Amino acid sequence: MPCALCHVRGGNKPIIKMNTPPIEDNLEKNIPMLHIGSLRLENHLIMAPMAGITNLPFRMMVKRYGAGLVFTEMVSAMGLSLNQQKTLAYLKSHPQEKPLAVQIFGNKPHVMAEAAKIAVDAGANMVDINMGCPVKKVVKTGAGASLLKNPRLVSEIVLAVRKACPIPLSVKIRSGWSPAAPNALDIAHIIEDCGADAVTLHARFASQGFSGQADWSWIKRVKQHVGIPVIGNGDILTPQNALDMKTETGCDGIMIGRSAANHPWIFRQVLQLEKGLPAPEPGLSERRSLILEHFNLLSRATGEKGAALTMRGFLLRYAKGLPNSSRFRGNIAQVKDLQSLMTLMDDYFHDPENEE
Ligand SMILES: Cc1cc2nc3c(=O)[nH]c(=O)nc-3n(C[C@H](O)[C@H](O)[C@H](O)COP(=O)(O)O)c2cc1C
Structure with a gap:
């Protein structure tokens, strides 16, 4: 069936010509690549999952500006498993945005496993488990960041999803629930042991929400603690910040949220800096x-x-x-x-x- 997105005003031709160069070009130009399990990304820059923002049209925009991987917003595992049409709609994708990671949230291992299967059947290239959302509505159901308080359930969920999911699997976490419980290292270790292919750390505690400054030293510590790729996230405010995070923490991938929601061209700017070229703001x-x-x-x-x-x-x-x-x-x-x-x-x- 033809995709609705292909039949709109302006045809298929993007107004902005900024398709990312082939992987070989990036290799030549020293753009760091990122492998997550069997997934070979064309670069190490990732658009963060963002509720209300990373819908299909926006994902196609950031992809054109050079993001190596895009995420859906968090999708309710329960909604998927109950076959709710509104929830299933979040899985709608388009070849031009690929590869696509589908992020699921929930707290029941068998439901999460079922949701992962549905995401895979819908064409996801990677499944991600949300263990970082601090929003009350999510946390009070025992999902999102509240899982950080329950390492045993973390392992049950990752094991169940791993078993159900033949494609690359990652988990997105925080530095811990609160400064009094800074357990990112333990949690990342569990995630690796249970078979996930990568871990993303938003370097704030859940109790902070989005306030205060991200403490990148947690990204460095997690990177030193596990063998799977570590994706750093939090407070990339400028293109130069992305390079700084990489140098300071040694992380394998860089995930950008709010700055990319405001300025999707930030991916192109980071890639330009990495090639040693100027990275001007668009006119x-x-x-x-x-x-x-x-x-x-x-x-x-x-x-x-x-x-x-x-x-x-x-x-x-x-x-x-x-x-x-x-x-x-x-x-x-x-x-x-x-x-x-x-x-x-x-x-x-x-x-x-x-x-x-
Ligand atoms: C409006 C908004 C929606 C978000 N939605 C999600 C989400 O659905 N899943 C998730 O894992 N994180 C979500 N986040 C967190 C971001 O993915 C990211 O971790 C956070 O914004 C820190 O990165 P930044 O400093 O680059 O923005 C959201 C953040 C914002 C501001």
């Missing part, structure tokens, strides 16, 4: 193209009205740091279709005064 015309491209992708997935609503949040993020953008930001709520989006953009992006 106005590229940002305009990016917004149009993103809107087109969203329209294909949800129709123009739905796209306009979703796009409003992204417009606020994309406008972060733009000069003289207060009127632009103030008018974002008026976007209800392609026409009103074009009006908003013509007003800002065609004004040479706004060129950085």
